[in-house]
Amino acid sequence: MSVFIQPIYTxxxxxxxxxTVTFNNIPQGFMDLIIKFSVRSTSSDSGTNWVDGSGIQFNxxxxxxxxxxxxxxxxxxxGRGLSAMYMGVVNSxxxxxxxxxTGELYxxxxxxxxxKQAILDTVAEVxxxxxxxxSIANHWINSSPLTSIKFLCGNGSWAQGSSFTxxxxxxxxxxxxxxxxxxxxxxxxxxLLSVAFTPASNDGADSYKVTTNPASNTVYGxxxxxxxxxxxxxxxTAQVEAVNSLGSTASNTSSAVTTYNNYSSxxxxxxxxxxxxxITFTNIPQHYQHLQVxxxxxxxxxxxxxxxxxxxxxTGYARHELTGxxxxxxxxxxxxxxxxxxxxxxxxxSSTSPHVGIIDVLDYRNTDKYKTARVISGRDLNxxxxxxQTLGGHWRxxxxxxxxxxxxITWSPGTIIALYxxx
Amino acid sequence: xSMYPIASYVVSGSxxxxFSFTNIPQNFTHLQxxxSWNAQVNTSGNSAHMQFNSDxxxxxxxxxxxxxxxxVVGGGTGxxxxxxxxxxxxxxxxxxxxxxxxxxxxxxxxxxxKTKVAKISNGYDTGTGIQGSWMFSGAWYNxxxxxxxxxxxxxxxxxxxxxxxxxxxxxxxxxxxxx
Numbered sequence: 001m002s003v004f005i006q007p008i009y010t011x012x013x014x015x016x017x018x019x020t021v022t023f024n025n026i027p028q029g030f031m032d033l034i035i036k037f038s039v040r041s042t043s044s045d046s047g048t049n050w051v052d053g054s055g056i057q058f059n060x061x062x063x064x065x066x067x068x069x070x071x072x073x074x075x076x077x078x079g080r081g082l083s084a085m086y087m088g089v090v091n092s093x094x095x096x097x098x099x100x101x102t103g104e105l106y107x108x109x110x111x112x113x114x115x116k117q118a119i120l121d122t123v124a125e126v127x128x129x130x131x132x133x134x135s136i137a138n139h140w141i142n143s144s145p146l147t148s149i150k151f152l153c154g155n156g157s158w159a160q161g162s163s164f165t166x167x168x169x170x171x172x173x174x175x176x177x178x179x180x181x182x183x184x185x186x187x188x189x190x191x192l193l194s195v196a197f198t199p200a201s202n203d204g205a206d207s208y209k210v211t212t213n214p215a216s217n218t219v220y221g222x223x224x225x226x227x228x229x230x231x232x233x234x235x236x237t238a239q240v241e242a243v244n245s246l247g248s249t250a251s252n253t254s255s256a257v258t259t260y261n262n263y264s265s266x267x268x269x270x271x272x273x274x275x276x277x278x279i280t281f282t283n284i285p286q287h288y289q290h291l292q293v294x295x296x297x298x299x300x301x302x303x304x305x306x307x308x309x310x311x312x313x314x315t316g317y318a319r320h321e322l323t324g325x326x327x328x329x330x331x332x333x334x335x336x337x338x339x340x341x342x343x344x345x346x347x348x349x350s351s352t353s354p355h356v357g358i359i360d361v362l363d364y365r366n367t368d369k370y371k372t373a374r375v376i377s378g379r380d381l382n383x384x385x386x387x388x389q390t391l392g393g394h395w396r397x398x399x400x401x402x403x404x405x406x407x408x409i410t411w412s413p414g415t416i417i418a419l420y421x422x423x
Numbered sequence: 424x425s426m427y428p429i430a431s432y433v434v435s436g437s438x439x440x441x442f443s444f445t446n447i448p449q450n451f452t453h454l455q456x457x458x459s460w461n462a463q464v465n466t467s468g469n470s471a472h473m474q475f476n477s478d479x480x481x482x483x484x485x486x487x488x489x490x491x492x493x494x495v496v497g498g499g500t501g502x503x504x505x506x507x508x509x510x511x512x513x514x515x516x517x518x519x520x521x522x523x524x525x526x527x528x529x530x531x532x533x534x535x536x537k538t539k540v541a542k543i544s545n546g547y548d549t550g551t552g553i554q555g556s557w558m559f560s561g562a563w564y565n566x567x568x569x570x571x572x573x574x575x576x577x578x579x580x581x582x583x584x585x586x587x588x589x590x591x592x593x594x595x596x597x598x599x600x601x602x
Contacts, residue, residue: 005425005426006425007425007595007596007597008597008599008601009597009599009600009601009602010452010596010597010598010599010600011600011601011602022602023601023602024601024602025601026601036453036528036530036594037530038530038531038537038540069488069495070488071486071487071488071497071558072497073486073497073498073499073500074497074498074499075497076488076495076496076497096538096562096564097538098536098537098538098566099537099538099540099562099564100530100531100537100538100540101540102528102529102530102540102541102542102560103542104528104542121542121544121558122542123486123540123541123542123558123559123560124560125484125485125486125538125540125560125561125562126484126501126562127484127501127502127562127564128484128501129499129500129501130486130499131484131486131499131560133486133487133488133558133560135488135558161534161536161537163530163531163596165452165596165597166597166601167425
């Protein structure tokens with residue numbers, strides 16, 4: 001979209017009204033100005049629907065002249081004034097409620113060293129056969145660049161809700177190539193790259209184009225951040241270009257970031273020979289959202305818990321269990337414990353049937369949360385005993401989980417325990 | 424950036440007598456319709472007009488100032504069912520298409536404290552001695568935000584001609600005051 005017409009200032013009159021509305025420090029970088037206004041007076045002019053005498057001043061001077069063409073709804077007329085610039089009539093406070101006069105003031109070449117022409121048209125509607133509309137040619141007999149505009153209500157004040165917006169207009173020759181943005185941080189979102197950037201002030205851009213290295217999809221966006229689909233497991237940098245009809249200007253290149261899959265294997269522990277009395281996952285990456293342990297445990301142990309702790313810490317745990325053994329259901333809870341558990345091995349030993357379990361730890365790296373684990377596990381021995389459990393574990397610590405240790409049983413060959421990260 | 428294209432309607436065929444811009448986004452401050460359009464006139468009728476939010480009750484007023492090249496005419500009414508945007512005296516039985524260019528603007532269209540007022544500039548010239556420069560105004564005496572605008576061709580049996588084009592724009596404002 002074009003930047004040829006750009007809003008510069010807006011004023012909306014608040015409660016209590018305003019006798020005048022003034023725009024100061026008008027930027028000198030445009031070719032023309034347009035002021036759109038929607039106004040109403042707080043007063044009535046002898047009880048009529050309109051208030052007359054509203055005027056316009058440039059640079060706080062009172063000089064000006066005008067020629068007007070107007071329609072009344074039942075007729076038309078023309079007139080001339082030689083002492084001031086004129087805004088036409090506006091709806092008074094006795095005209096139809098909530099009804100405001102609509103108008104536009106166009107000032108071409110406002111920074112030039114010649115006298116200024118300002119063309120205005122307004123409509124002041126009422127729900128009768130009569131209404132007033134004006135087309136006015138105003139003349140400011142001054143060759144200075146226009147730096148301020150004042151709108152004066154002819155009788156009373158501008159009512160609450162009266163609005164004025166100043167727009168700057170550029171011609172084609174004035175439009176420049178856009179200014180480059182400043183690249184920010186790019187972050188991995190599991191198969192997506194979020195590219196943040198800061199646009200330059202008044203950069204002249206219609207949109208922003210994001211490209212990556214290595215190349216992936218090219219994505220256009222209206223604002224920061226822009227999300228780009230990428231290939232997981234790949235290191236990327238990104239660059240942002242401000243784009244308009246004359247071309248584009250690129251930012252610097254970002255720092256690199258590697259993207260990870262939404263559900264990826266972190267590490268797998270296998271017992272292939274001998275035994276293991278504990279299994280520990282260390283240096284757990286901190287860029288996932290959640291963790292999951294999937295355990296396939298071969299063990300001949302009986303009447304034992306498979307215990308779990310985080311970060312090598314043996315305090316601050318609570319655990320609760322719901323257990324079914326095929327004949328009855330039971331529950332158990334404990335707090336201020338040194339561990340939580342992944343499951344209980346029953347009194348029946350087996351060297352052939354595994355114990356299986358899944359541990360989910362959500363928000364494992366969130367430093368505003370204690371860590372909660374949800375576990376489902378069990379082992380069925382084909383009528384010789386079995387055990388299914390759903391367990392909850394709670395670690396009263398804000399630390400990110402960087403280590404997970406399973407212990408207190410002896411794992412035999414055939415054991416496979418895997419840690420996954422979830423994006 | 425301040426002026427954003429919202430929707431365009433380009434007439435296809437020879438049967439469009441009315442159409443609507445609907446679901447108008449509420450995140451702008453003003454609306455503007457810019458139109459280059461023709462009307463095939465088969466019967467004399469009323470003028471091309473607009474309505475808001477499907478309101479066809481007598482909740483409008485309109486007024487106009489017309490220059491014909493040889494005179495100036497003013498007119499209008501309150502208690503209307505429509506807002507006119509062209510009041511050419513369509514000639515019954517005419518098979519010619521007449522060209523008009525229009526800019527219709529509604530400030531503060533989503534402001535629920537204001538009656539909606541339309542300011543319309545309209546002009547046409549047939550090159551046959553039939554021409555006009557119009558200034559229209561209209562008001563919808565309802566403070567509801569405008570969510571749809573319906574435009575209707577002049578009179579029963581008449582229609583907008585093929586390739587007539589109406590473009591709806593949203594106009595934003597500034598957060599700086601310059602006070």
